[in-house]
Amino acid sequence: MAGTLKRKKSRRNIDETSSEVDMPVISALDMDNPSSDIEIYAKEVLNALIADNLPPTPNNFSLYFDRLLEDKSENLRKQIHSILELEENNDDENTIALEQSLKQGFSSIKGILGVTANLYKNMSLMTKILEKRKEELADKPEAKEALAIISTLENDVTKLNSILKTQSTQMRSIYDDTAKIVKNVENETIFDNQFGVYNKRYLLTKIEQEMGLIKEFHHKSSLIMIELSRELKKSVKNDKAVLLMIRTIARLLLKTSRRSDIVAHYGNGVFSMLLKHTDIESAKKASERLCELVSNSNFFLADREIQLKISIGVTDIDPEFSVEEIVVSALDGIEKAYELKNTDYAVSLRK
Known part of the structure; x- marks a missing residue:
């Protein structure tokens, strides 16, 4: 009885180069005919997806498109990004803008209520x-006319006050x-308005979604948690300065x-990065790069320069x-990093 044997393809971390499929090489983008170069690169991305036995869905294609582009020349990356900007349409960014507008509108309503009060x-x-x-005029007989005018004015003000009170109640x-x-x-x-990144709710939803994808397609993804050094917080002893530092960290992330x-704010100044299709080794390298980037960003507090x-x-x-x-495992990694003392990051795996 004849049959076919399907070869089980091994997963790879797409931060590394695959040799399973011959990839077309593009060294530079021909701006006289950019569409052809985009087509060549798109085929390379598609071949990578096939090599990893992943369905070429829009999300997977977009993810591989970005990751594989990192291995290309800086000139090529800039040129392709300039083309992509022409059609950029981020639904999440539109949602964030809507959330911000809604909150601003609510603040305006609150301000109107305050003015009315x-x-x-x-x-x-x-x-x-x-x-x-x-009362002052009541003891002066010669001011009877003025007293009558004040009484009339008092009645008018009382009526107006009653109307305003009713409207104020309605507005409340x-x-x-x-x-x-x-x-x-x-x-x-x-969206987290304070730090300009995604919020905890969105993060947890995305982690859950990624777990479902991993269960289906068996690739590797990682999670890292980041916080401003506790020792640095203690040495500064200035809440406003610490907040500015944390915001700087958010921008660097x-x-x-x-x-x-x-990139999301988990809470209490702790940030998180969900690294899709990234194994532990690549996540460690990303952490090293991030620590180096932050350490090279100095913060000035009055006449004091803080690293x-x-x-x-x-x-x-x-x-x-x-x-x-x-x-919790990622948060435990932060505690482990403090315990080791000779490193700024640590891996924590569940048993």
Whole structure:
């Protein structure tokens, strides 16, 4: 009985070069005919996906497109990125912009409510002033006409004050309803306004999604947790300065990350990077590069120059464990790095 034997293809880490398939070589991009060079590179990406036995879905293709491009010349990378910018359309960025607009709108409503409340207080103060002037004029018979005018004015102010109070109550009700809507939206947001990266909710969702993909396609992905050195925090002893340092770390993470990486604020100044299709060894190299980048970024506090320093925990994404266990493992890596003292990062793997 005839049959076919399918060869099981081994997974590779796409940060390394594969020799399973002959890849077309492109050394530079011909700007007179850029489409042809893009086509050649696209075929290279497709061959890499086939070599790794991965389906050429848009997400996989985009991820491999970015990663394989890192091995090309700087000139080629810049030229291809300039072409990609012409059609760039990031749904997440659009969502983030919408979230920011919504929060700004809510802040404006809150400001209107505050102005209305102050107006109501001023009207109440005006009523009290009129009452006081009326009492002063009551002891002066020659001021009867003025007293009558004040009484009329007092009645008008009282009516206006009553109307304003009713409208203020209505506005407060509208504000409360809007606050509930914004709160519900915040529970579904993906962006951390304070540091300009993704938030914890989005991170956990992406880790869970990646676990499902790993279970299906058996590739390697990693998670790293990053925080500003605790020793540095203690030495600075200035909350505002520490916050600025943490924000600087966030910007550096975005600067060094690839489009397929997920940079998020986990909480309390701890950041995370989900490195898709990246094994532990490559995650360690990424951590080394990140530590070096941060250490070369000095921070000035008054006349004092401070060298930034971070601690990193590294772990793998294993679908046999829960999202929480994976996150805790990466956080344990940070603690391990502090214990080792001679390194800024450490790997933590679950047993």
